[in-house]
Amino acid sequence: MKRLATIVLAVPLLLTGCVVPFGGATPTVTSNPPAGAKIFSTLDEAGIEKIKASKSARLDMTTGYLRKSGVGLEDGSPEAPDVHISDGLMDLVIEAPYSAITARTDRVRLNGLNKRADFSEVTYFLTAGSRDDFFALIRDGVDRYGIDHESAEMVIKSISRSPEDKTEFAIAPGTSTGLQLTYDLRYDGAKDSQVIIVHVNGVPTTNGHTS
Numbered sequence: 001m002k003r004l005a006t007i008v009l010a011v012p013l014l015l016t017g018c019v020v021p022f023g024g025a026t027p028t029v030t031s032n033p034p035a036g037a038k039i040f041s042t043l044d045e046a047g048i049e050k051i052k053a054s055k056s057a058r059l060d061m062t063t064g065y066l067r068k069s070g071v072g073l074e075d076g077s078p079e080a081p082d083v084h085i086s087d088g089l090m091d092l093v094i095e096a097p098y099s100a101i102t103a104r105t106d107r108v109r110l111n112g113l114n115k116r117a118d119f120s121e122v123t124y125f126l127t128a129g130s131r132d133d134f135f136a137l138i139r140d141g142v143d144r145y146g147i148d149h150e151s152a153e154m155v156i157k158s159i160s161r162s163p164e165d166k167t168e169f170a171i172a173p174g175t176s177t178g179l180q181l182t183y184d185l186r187y188d189g190a191k192d193s194q195v196i197i198v199h200v201n202g203v204p205t206t207n208g209h210t211s
Helices: 045-054 131-145 149-161
Strands: 015-019 028-032 056-060 082-084 090-095 101-105 107-111 121-128 166-170 179-188 194-202
Touching (some): 131 149
16 A cells, blocks of 8 residues: 655744843843744653643644654654544644644654654544545545545545445645645445544655655
8 A cells, every 4th residue: 555645843942041130140041932932742751741631732844854853852763652642632733844734633653663863754643423524534635735636536436436345545645735645545334433544754855854
């Protein structure tokens, strides 16, 4: 099965200022984010617990790839975090080079089983409660992310003709956000809920980075 695509994270930039206490004591350094700054999630133990508590995550892939060091992990670490919300959905935002990727999902998985400085893929899961909702999610990906329209409609027509069957199909990726998004469709007519596995990958850049 063809699987293409995925995401990248980064921590926010912090402004550093000095606070001079009364009496001429040694100034202390404080770090505060600039007004309106976007706060990005980390994927160390504390960061994952924060995501679960707030049910929200924001990753920075504006450079076209997601650095491990940017999410609180050692540069080149083989660790691949899996964030799972067991009691609902999280609001996921992936900041991309051109436009943000947003989703309501219960799971974010990162492929980092390598010694590279960046993750090779970010994956999240979309769940539809009905066949019509499943089709709506597919078409939303076409409109928002440039998922291939012809392939999407071909799959929708095929499922509509045989709604009781089981279908697995990866649609050609969309790149309108500046990242590659592949919709990996998992339809099973015997089930009420249907799943789309979304793979987010970086687009190769001139400096040699890929995700």
